[in-house]
Amino acid sequence: MKTSTNLAVFSLHTCPIASSEGKETGGLNVYVLETAKQLGKLGYKVDMFTRSQDRLKPYLIEVTPNVRLMHLVAGPEKPIPKKNLLPYVDSFTKAFLNFSRKENRTYELLHCHYYLSGLAGLKIKQAYQIPLLMTFHTLALMKNLVGRSEDETEESARLKAERKLVKKSDRIIASSYKDKTYLKYLYDASAEKISVVSPGFDVQLFSPIPKSKAKMEIGSDSLKKLILSVGRIEPLKGFDVLLYAIKILLVKNPKLQKHISLWIVGGDTSEPVSLWSGELKHLEKLRRDLGIKASVKFVGHKAQEMLPYYYSAAELVVMPSHYESFGIVALEAMACGTPVIISNVAGASDLVRTVHGGMLTSVNNPVLLATQIEYILSDRLASQKRQQKIKNKIKNYTWEKSAIQLDRVYRSVLK
Numbered sequence: 001m002k003t004s005t006n007l008a009v010f011s012l013h014t015c016p017i018a019s020s021e022g023k024e025t026g027g028l029n030v031y032v033l034e035t036a037k038q039l040g041k042l043g044y045k046v047d048m049f050t051r052s053q054d055r056l057k058p059y060l061i062e063v064t065p066n067v068r069l070m071h072l073v074a075g076p077e078k079p080i081p082k083k084n085l086l087p088y089v090d091s092f093t094k095a096f097l098n099f100s101r102k103e104n105r106t107y108e109l110l111h112c113h114y115y116l117s118g119l120a121g122l123k124i125k126q127a128y129q130i131p132l133l134m135t136f137h138t139l140a141l142m143k144n145l146v147g148r149s150e151d152e153t154e155e156s157a158r159l160k161a162e163r164k165l166v167k168k169s170d171r172i173i174a175s176s177y178k179d180k181t182y183l184k185y186l187y188d189a190s191a192e193k194i195s196v197v198s199p200g201f202d203v204q205l206f207s208p209i210p211k212s213k214a215k216m217e218i219g220s221d222s223l224k225k226l227i228l229s230v231g232r233i234e235p236l237k238g239f240d241v242l243l244y245a246i247k248i249l250l251v252k253n254p255k256l257q258k259h260i261s262l263w264i265v266g267g268d269t270s271e272p273v274s275l276w277s278g279e280l281k282h283l284e285k286l287r288r289d290l291g292i293k294a295s296v297k298f299v300g301h302k303a304q305e306m307l308p309y310y311y312s313a314a315e316l317v318v319m320p321s322h323y324e325s326f327g328i329v330a331l332e333a334m335a336c337g338t339p340v341i342i343s344n345v346a347g348a349s350d351l352v353r354t355v356h357g358g359m360l361t362s363v364n365n366p367v368l369l370a371t372q373i374e375y376i377l378s379d380r381l382a383s384q385k386r387q388q389k390i391k392n393k394i395k396n397y398t399w400e401k402s403a404i405q406l407d408r409v410y411r412s413v414l415k
Contacts, residue, residue, distance in 0.1 A: 038403030040066035233267035
């Protein structure tokens with residue numbers, strides 16, 4: 001059913017189109033952009049709002065029919081770490097109100113992503129008397145449970161804000177049933193208030209590519225079996241556990257040293273090593289300390305358009321995260337017919353559990369992970385047969401389906 005509802009979407013701390021601007025992105029960016037485009041196709045007039053980080057970028061961008069992106073000036077127009085953005089929430093709110101008045105545009109719904117956006121959204125909800133929907137993406141209590149560095153632990157201000165948003169929002173959109181469980185038991189959220197809307201994948205972009213063609217495109221050795229891991233370079237992603245697992249695998253099977261390679265996609269590797277991020281430097285040192293430098297390659301951040309080649313070139317994709325609200329990478333990889341090993345704490349683990357060729361691994365267990373990698377590498381199941389089974393399992397996980405589910409939630413709130 002078509003609608004003409006005006007929808008405001010807040011992504012204060014990160015730009016939904018950051019990937020096309022050459023910046024590293026995560027699942028949140030992809031989620032916001034892709035659901036907005038699909039909601040636009042359903043007739044919603046979607047305006048996405050983010051904080052301007054570059055005064056040379058256009059302040060208003062027509063993304064697709066019915067979908068616009070606005071860069072609002074809130075604080076210095078430069079990248080600022082998330083933890084330092086709280087003082088600019090009020091400026092962001094005022095900039096939005098000024099834009100709305102100038103455009104003479106009112107909104108029937110407000111969907112906020114991440115707690116910073118939610119704090120701005122609470123003020124808009126009060127000013128416009130419109131429903132506020134909240135998607136947290138990650139939760140402070142969960143990050144503090146598994147945080148592996150000072151940078152990954154969250155201050156009490158975030159936790160207090162999240163608890164407030166759980167109470168004040170009209171509906172909470174969770175990415176998975178695991179996410180819903182955490183909200184219910186750790187944040188005392190009413191189960192009736194939480195709707196689960198799984199992320200999706202771009203069916204036009206992610207599909208199997210012949211392995212030889214994919215390897216040629218990315219410059220991978222055609223004679224080696226490629227193991228792939230994709231994500232932001234941060235301790236929570238568990239890349240260090242994966243390096244330990246590769247070391248164990250190679251010690252158990254010395255002959256594999258000439259026949260496999262691990263590529264890690266993410267981070268900025270364009271600069272000299274001395275200028276790499278702290279975590280990337282840590283992984284580089286660990287690669288040397290374990291004596292697996294020849295078997296592991298850091299390939300840096302890649303645009304979404306290139307990821308299907310990387311997934312299709314790989315024998316498997318490994319996601320050893322310590323915490324993952326969903327794990328869109330798993331969907332994208334499986335859409336390309338590639339088996340996935342994912343930690344059992346990720347939201348997508350319920351999906352992987354039902355897919356032949358996919359496996360769940362325990363957090364921080366490199367011995368088990370090495371065994372699972374070895375099993376998939378030696379699996380003799382025909383590739384074409386495996387691809388078809390995976391494809392059949394994930395056909396309902398598309399951005400179009402996600403938007404249809406969001407539409408149902410929006411309509412229930414507007415009643």
